Amino acid sequence: MKRAVIYLRVSTTKQTEGASLETQQMTCQDWASRNQVLVEKIYHDDGVSAKTLDRPAMKEMLSYLESNKGKVSYVVTYQTDRLTRNAADFFALRATLSQIGVEYKNINSSLEESINDELIQGIEAVLAQHDNKVKSVRVRDNMKRHAKEGYRMSKAPHGLKNVRDVLGKSTLAPMEGVGDKVTAILEAYATGAYTVASLLTLCEEIGLQTASGKPMKIQIISKMLRNPTYAGLEQSAHTDGQLIPSRFKGVITPTVFYRNQDLLRKNKNSAAKYKRNNPEFPLRRFLDCSNCHKPITGSSPRSGSGKPSPRYHCSRCKVPSINPQELHEQFLHLLASLAPDPGMEKFLKEVIVRVWREETQTLSTQQKRLHKALEELTERKTKVIEMLVSGEITPEEKRGLTTKINEESDATEKQLASVGSMSRLKTDTIDYALQFMSNAPRIWSNASIEHQIIYQRLVFPEGLEYDLAKNEFGTSKLSRLYRLATIKKDPSFSDESHLVTPRRVELLLPG
Numbered sequence: 001m002k003r004a005v006i007y008l009r010v011s012t013t014k015q016t017e018g019a020s021l022e023t024q025q026m027t028c029q030d031w032a033s034r035n036q037v038l039v040e041k042i043y044h045d046d047g048v049s050a051k052t053l054d055r056p057a058m059k060e061m062l063s064y065l066e067s068n069k070g071k072v073s074y075v076v077t078y079q080t081d082r083l084t085r086n087a088a089d090f091f092a093l094r095a096t097l098s099q100i101g102v103e104y105k106n107i108n109s110s111l112e113e114s115i116n117d118e119l120i121q122g123i124e125a126v127l128a129q130h131d132n133k134v135k136s137v138r139v140r141d142n143m144k145r146h147a148k149e150g151y152r153m154s155k156a157p158h159g160l161k162n163v164r165d166v167l168g169k170s171t172l173a174p175m176e177g178v179g180d181k182v183t184a185i186l187e188a189y190a191t192g193a194y195t196v197a198s199l200l201t202l203c204e205e206i207g208l209q210t211a212s213g214k215p216m217k218i219q220i221i222s223k224m225l226r227n228p229t230y231a232g233l234e235q236s237a238h239t240d241g242q243l244i245p246s247r248f249k250g251v252i253t254p255t256v257f258y259r260n261q262d263l264l265r266k267n268k269n270s271a272a273k274y275k276r277n278n279p280e281f282p283l284r285r286f287l288d289c290s291n292c293h294k295p296i297t298g299s300s301p302r303s304g305s306g307k308p309s310p311r312y313h314c315s316r317c318k319v320p321s322i323n324p325q326e327l328h329e330q331f332l333h334l335l336a337s338l339a340p341d342p343g344m345e346k347f348l349k350e351v352i353v354r355v356w357r358e359e360t361q362t363l364s365t366q367q368k369r370l371h372k373a374l375e376e377l378t379e380r381k382t383k384v385i386e387m388l389v390s391g392e393i394t395p396e397e398k399r400g401l402t403t404k405i406n407e408e409s410d411a412t413e414k415q416l417a418s419v420g421s422m423s424r425l426k427t428d429t430i431d432y433a434l435q436f437m438s439n440a441p442r443i444w445s446n447a448s449i450e451h452q453i454i455y456q457r458l459v460f461p462e463g464l465e466y467d468l469a470k471n472e473f474g475t476s477k478l479s480r481l482y483r484l485a486t487i488k489k490d491p492s493f494s495d496e497s498h499l500v501t502p503r504r505v506e507l508l509l510p511g
């Protein structure tokens, strides 16, 4: 039986936000019993911040693990932020643990990456959040085609459910007992007699709750009012942001939907008060004023003529404010300037694969053997495709060969899983991340406010400084993949990146 230690942390002794010590402990122990792992010790740091690793229980745990090398297989935490909030510490800690044969388990995440890049993890999170089955360009194109035909390519919004039509294609249907309530709320707003906030009372009266059975929230209603899906319309990245008729006929008419959009626009100022993420200001709280280092805010005061004039500004400093459009344009230029050089994608991928290979060196011989076998199988698969393309084999022969290779890969992966492996290199995710880097300006400008906020953090994990007086961005820490991309562009760029050691940087420079 494998052994584990649990590490818990609360930032205040009376934790009000996030999971309590009890919840963390219970969840971790539950994970251990489900996975037949024996919990040997439980460590907890109470009322300490995760900014440094200088914590009593953390130190005690590390010294215990070191002196009991080989006995303990896992350090289990409720969430990565319990362990540390500092990416550099996280990588260092993970390296230390792996040296003494301990694997880090974050039970609230399926993201167990060998390549622990913020960008890749972030992209994974976005994909997971979407329940997105995007696996390759081919699949993506396929989804796009389906979406343009009006089929549903993502999770149903509240009150609707994902179903298949007679042809077996994805579409939506009202959820019994909920769909009609959604209709009632959306139609009520269209009368103009309600504010978004006053719809809450109506929800209570007719018994419309959130998907998890809790009292309705303003943010959710506000999202529902803006969601064209209820009117039998689709709009997503798959439709290139265009509104197109859905196969699903909707629970309200498009007229009601458009009327609601008008009302929302008119009531924008009151709605904005309740909306945490105001779509007008995606860069709010992401940009810091370079003068006082406090977050830049956004608001829409009325100008002399009574028209709202949205501005980003610093509420502390006497510096000019800036029009959002202008600032967004500057931000898009910045993103575009960070895009890797053409030809860089392949190079970046090679770097990631190389680092991944080096990490696998620390694995046991058996794991190494299995990883190698998997790599070979992947190469064989590529060869088979090449042979098909060059006409050396028929499609039928290709099918036979790939089936055999797939069976072998499955068997190898099963073995690998049974010896407890580090996760497989997620090449699809890496491809997606690289694609994101090359197309970030377009992706960012077409994304919803929620995703804009995620995406901009993927590029600048620590936010970005902006000088309102000079109208320019300050220097800022870039995500690792981006830092790598910069190396090639500027050979003088010296960077103590976690991913590449100087030796490897040299290897990568054009020469």
Ligand SMILES: [Zn+2]
Pocket: 289, 290, 291, 292, 293, 294, 314, 315, 316, 317
């Ligand atoms: Zn300021």
